[in-house]
Amino acid sequence: MKRLRRALEDVPLVPCALLLALAAPLAAAQSEGEDFPDYASLSLEELMTIELEVTSVSRRSQSVADSAAAVYVLTQEDLRRSGATTIMEALRMVPGVNVARVGSNLWAVSARGHNDLLATKLLVLIDGRTVYTPLFSGTFWDVQDYPLADIERIEVIRGPGATMWGANAVNGVINIITKSAHDTHGGLVVGTLGTWESSLTARYGGVLGETGSYRAYGRWFGREALDREQGFSNEDDWNQVRGGFRADWSLAEGDTLTLQGDAYDGVSNGLLDLASFTSPPSAPTESDADVRGGNVLSRYRRELDDGSSYSLQAYFDYTFRDYEDFLRERRSTLDLDFQHNLPIGNDAQLIWGLGYRLIMSNLGSTPILSFAPEERNDQLFSTFAQAEVGLTDEVSVIVGSKLEHNDYTGFEVQPTARALWRASEDSTFWGAVSRAIRTPSQGDADVSAITAVIPGAGFNNLVTLIGDDIDAEELWAYELGHRRVLREGLSLDVALFWNEYDETITREVGAPFPAGGDVVVPVTLDNKGEGTAYGLEVATEWAPSDAWRVNAAYAFLDRESVLDDDSTDTTDQERENLEPKHQAHLRGYFDLADDVELNPALYWVDRLRSSDIDAFFRADVALEWRVRDGVVLALVAQNLFHDGETEFGQTLFTAGGVEVERAFYVQLRLGGD
Amino acid sequence: MPHSSRNTGRASTRRGLLKTLAAAVTLGAAALAAPQPRAAAERDQKEYQLKAAYLYNFANFVEWPAARFEKANSPIVIGVVGEDPFGPILERTFRDKKVGKRGFEFRRFKSVKELAPCHMLFVSRSEKRDFAAIVEHCRPRSILTVTDGDGFMGRGAVINFFIEKKIIRFEVQTDEAKRFKLSVSAKLLQLARVVRDRTPGGGE
Numbered sequence: 060m061k062r063l064r065r066a067l068e069d070v071p072l073v074p075c076a077l078l079l080a081l082a083a084p085l086a087a088a089q090s091e092g093e094d095f096p097d098y099a100s101l102s103l104e105e106l107m108t109i110e111l112e113v114t115s116v117s118r119r120s121q122s123v124a125d126s127a128a129a130v131y132v133l134t135q136e137d138l139r140r141s142g143a144t145t146i147m148e149a150l151r152m153v154p155g156v157n158v159a160r161v162g163s164n165l166w167a168v169s170a171r172g173h174n175d176l177l178a179t180k181l182l183v184l185i186d187g188r189t190v191y192t193p194l195f196s197g198t199f200w201d202v203q204d205y206p207l208a209d210i211e212r213i214e215v216i217r218g219p220g221a222t223m224w225g226a227n228a229v230n231g232v233i234n235i236i237t238k239s240a241h242d243t244h245g246g247l248v249v250g251t252l253g254t255w256e257s258s259l260t261a262r263y264g265g266v267l268g269e270t271g272s273y274r275a276y277g278r279w280f281g282r283e284a285l286d287r288e289q290g291f292s293n294e295d296d297w298n299q300v301r302g303g304f305r306a307d308w309s310l311a312e313g314d315t316l317t318l319q320g321d322a323y324d325g326v327s328n329g330l331l332d333l334a335s336f337t338s339p340p341s342a343p344t345e346s347d348a349d350v351r352g353g354n355v356l357s358r359y360r361r362e363l364d365d366g367s368s369y370s371l372q373a374y375f376d377y378t379f380r381d382y383e384d385f386l387r388e389r390r391s392t393l394d395l396d397f398q399h400n401l402p403i404g405n406d407a408q409l410i411w412g413l414g415y416r417l418i419m420s421n422l423g424s425t426p427i428l429s430f431a432p433e434e435r436n437d438q439l440f441s442t443f444a445q446a447e448v449g450l451t452d453e454v455s456v457i458v459g460s461k462l463e464h465n466d467y468t469g470f471e472v473q474p475t476a477r478a479l480w481r482a483s484e485d486s487t488f489w490g491a492v493s494r495a496i497r498t499p500s501q502g503d504a505d506v507s508a509i510t511a512v513i514p515g516a517g518f519n520n521l522v523t524l525i526g527d528d529i530d531a532e533e534l535w536a537y538e539l540g541h542r543r544v545l546r547e548g549l550s551l552d553v554a555l556f557w558n559e560y561d562e563t564i565t566r567e568v569g570a571p572f573p574a575g576g577d578v579v580v581p582v583t584l585d586n587k588g589e590g591t592a593y594g595l596e597v598a599t600e601w602a603p604s605d606a607w608r609v610n611a612a613y614a615f616l617d618r619e620s621v622l623d624d625d626s627t628d629t630t631d632q633e634r635e636n637l638e639p640k641h642q643a644h645l646r647g648y649f650d651l652a653d654d655v656e657l658n659p660a661l662y663w664v665d666r667l668r669s670s671d672i673d674a675f676f677r678a679d680v681a682l683e684w685r686v687r688d689g690v691v692l693a694l695v696a697q698n699l700f701h702d703g704e705t706e707f708g709q710t711l712f713t714a715g716g717v718e719v720e721r722a723f724y725v726q727l728r729l730g731g732d
Numbered sequence: 733m734p735h736s737s738r739n740t741g742r743a744s745t746r747r748g749l750l751k752t753l754a755a756a757v758t759l760g761a762a763a764l765a766a767p768q769p770r771a772a773a774e775r776d777q778k779e780y781q782l783k784a785a786y787l788y789n790f791a792n793f794v795e796w797p798a799a800r801f802e803k804a805n806s807p808i809v810i811g812v813v814g815e816d817p818f819g820p821i822l823e824r825t826f827r828d829k830k831v832g833k834r835g836f837e838f839r840r841f842k843s844v845k846e847l848a849p850c851h852m853l854f855v856s857r858s859e860k861r862d863f864a865a866i867v868e869h870c871r872p873r874s875i876l877t878v879t880d881g882d883g884f885m886g887r888g889a890v891i892n893f894f895i896e897k898k899i900i901r902f903e904v905q906t907d908e909a910k911r912f913k914l915s916v917s918a919k920l921l922q923l924a925r926v927v928r929d930r931t932p933g934g935g936e
Contacts, residue, residue, distance in 0.1 A: 095781075095824055096781055098781050098782055098784070098785035098825065099784070099785045099788045099825045099826065099829055101785060102789075103786070103789050103919075103920070103923050104923065106782060106785055106786060106789070106900070107899055107900070107901065107923065108899070109782060109899070109900075110897075110898040110899060111778060111779055111782075111895065111898045111899075111900065131930075132929075132930045132931070134929045134930060136929060211886070212886075239887070241860060241861050241862075241863060241864055241887075242863075242864045242887055243864075244864060244865065266861065270861055271861065272861055307861075309860040309861050309883065315883070362882070366895075405897045405898070406897070484922065600930070605910055
């Protein structure tokens with residue numbers, strides 16, 4: 060203090076300070092006054108050469124518009140016009156994604172092959188929350204539901220997305236994004252009455268304080284059982300109630316806070332084909348599941364003056380599923396995620412992040428399905444960094460990697476390198492090389508499941524699937540893509556891929572051994588497979604006028620698996636043909652009048668060679684009439700041509716042969732947009 | 733000030749102390765009040781001088797449905813909703829400017845509730861929450877929504893500003909423009925980042 064005083068005494072302070080205080084506003088006044096630049100007489104091209112001294116906070120959001128990956132987006136309009144009533148059925152619209160109904164409440168969904176009821180190479184997220192279960196690294200689709208009118212978009216990435224998203228993003232990522240609460244003010248009631256399903260959804264939203272918005276919804280649906288081709292019912296009717304909320308705040312410049320949560324409760328009934336002592340080897344067994352769950356998530360995003368931004372997300376998720384006499388799963392997940400996005404110099408951008416996940420599970424054991432241990436806590440630590448560098452105005456390169464540590468296989472590295480070339484205004488090319496892994500699931504490590512009972516002389520052979528300490532499955536993926544606007548209203552999107560899989564899971568048949576009067580035929584999991592897959596996906600959109608739009612898509616996929624010489628797997632040869640070689644669809648959006656829309660869609664799916672599932676056509680038609688503002692009536696026919704085709708074959712616990720029926724429904728929507 | 737000048741004749745220690753105090757306060761005030769906001773204001777000023785010039789260009793390259801104007805020389809009305817970052821810049825930028833026979837008029841609206849007819853509406857960053865209601869007002873009236881940064885594109889913004897490498901750029905949502913019954917010239921689209929319904933990340 061003394062030193063400061065002394066220093067200050069040396070200058071003529073008062074006049075000096077006065078001058079300073081006066082000078083600032085004067086200088087400001089002057090800059091406002093004399094030289095007001097005449098920017099308005101400059102052309103746009105000239106305006107676009109003028110640099111601001113400081114990067115403003117209105118920095119462009121990290122956009123994947125010119126994305127170096129095979130991305131397809133389902134918009135809210137697609138969801139509405141398709142007449143789909145579930146997220147899974149809507150995914151049929153995505154080129155290169157295979158959706159097959161296995162039962163009334165069972166779906167097999169995958170991208171680029173390896174489809175199965177227990178499909179394990181697809182990462183599914185709802186608003187940044189991972190919804191696949193570590194039980195088998197797949198998704199219980201029956202509990203992935205949301206009021207479709209409040210979903211903003213579904214982004215589907217075919218191919219590995221592991222660097223950004225993490226393990227399991229091997230063959231693809233499905234990212235379901237719900238609307239901001241700012242966009243759902245007001246009430247909405249949607250009632251559906253149909254031959255297969257009925258549902259009622261109500262939502263209300265409004266403002267919250269000075270800067271926030273909220274919405275809350277409630278929903279119920281009930282869906283009928285389907286029949287099996289043998290002529291009896293699959294007894295798989297199901298119903299669910301669900302409620303949730305979302306609140307969004309736009310805080311100071313650019314900062315946002317989101318808080319959301321959902322909870323559901325329902326039953327998913329059905330027959331599973333489980334090993335049977337009374338009717339060997341297996342028999343359709345009533346396996347009704349109670350399903351319950353809930354989650355809360357918060358996300359804070361902040362933008363800083365230097366153009367960087369960060370986000371912090373935390374969620375807690377609880378799921379419960381109880382099949383009497385088969386499986387009971389109770390699972391809690393806590394996930395923390397930090398992401399930092401910062402510009403480096405003028406032409407580069409770095410994104411890096413840290414993640415932590417704690418998964419607490421508690422599995423029940425039954426005579427045919429047990430886990431050891433039944434309770435376990437698993438932790439996942441991850442970090443990633445990705446840099447996007449603009450080499451020239453036309454070419455940019457992305458390199459990055461994810462490093463994670465899981466409790467099953469330890470450290471895993473998942474790098475990617477991508478390049479994008481904007482050849483012209485209307486044409487871009489991209490290419491990518493990436494590595495992705497699929498970490499073993501809890502089931503892979505801990506399961507013991509009797510899958511068949513084969514009677515012998517005075518004893519039973521119990522074919523038993525036994526988990527083991529296996530390695531992660533690996534993928535090296537090579538991709539090329541091209542997007543082009545051919546002419547006004549006609550666009551084309553092509554992707555080619557070559558996938559090399561290694562360390563794929565095999566089921567090794569071991570030497571039988573006696574156990575309690577019976578003989579166990581052990582089938583142990585191992586990593587004795589490798590394989591290749593290659594394919595092509597083409598999507599076009601043609602809009603000859605504002606009132607007519609046509610989407611067409613085609614996907615080709617071929618796959619080959621090879622077993623190590625010492626492998627005793629007998630099932631793997633079949634597994635390469637679990638998905639169709641060819642798929643195509645044609646969808647039209649026709650505005651017949653200002654208030655009437657006709658939306659037909661035709662899907663064709665090639666036969667599944669592994670399981671004698673015939674190729675089939677599927678036709679859906681949705682007719683929508685806007686009676687007046689806020690009142691919409693829709694008539695929808697699904698599976699119009701064909702009644703009772705089977706879309707998928709046998710899986711580990713289902714015999715297949717469930718027939719998908721023709722369905723009709725009428726829907727009334729009150730309120731909303 | 734007169735008080736402290738009267739004290740200048742007293743003992744040097746006391747005088748020094750007071751002087752120091754006064755100086756520190758004044759310097760502090762000057763430091764806090766003047767230079768920082770000035771830097772920010774200057775930055776914003778240049779940014780919004782440029783953005784005002786962009787608005788003028790947009791008016792040149794966007795066509796409204798004929799019914800939106802009474803006469804061939806009716807002015808193009810530009811509105812600003814929410815906290816106004818332009819101040820007097822808009823009027824100064826557009827002084828004596830015309831598009832064909834049309835001059836310009838300006839309106840300021842505090843919030844969505846005050847919205848009245850205009851042709852182009854600049855939506856301030858303060859209006860993110862009420863943006864859905866703003867779009868609902870603008871879409872049937874073919875009012876070109878020009879928004880200022882993140883959080884608007886994909887929610888009904890036709891044109892949105894963003895800053896890339898210190899340069900002000902803009903994106904145009906062409907599907908939205910169609911729904912607004914606005915015709916955007918190819919010249920504008922050439923310089924824009926074009927966003928469509930199906931553009932990934934076109935939303936927030």
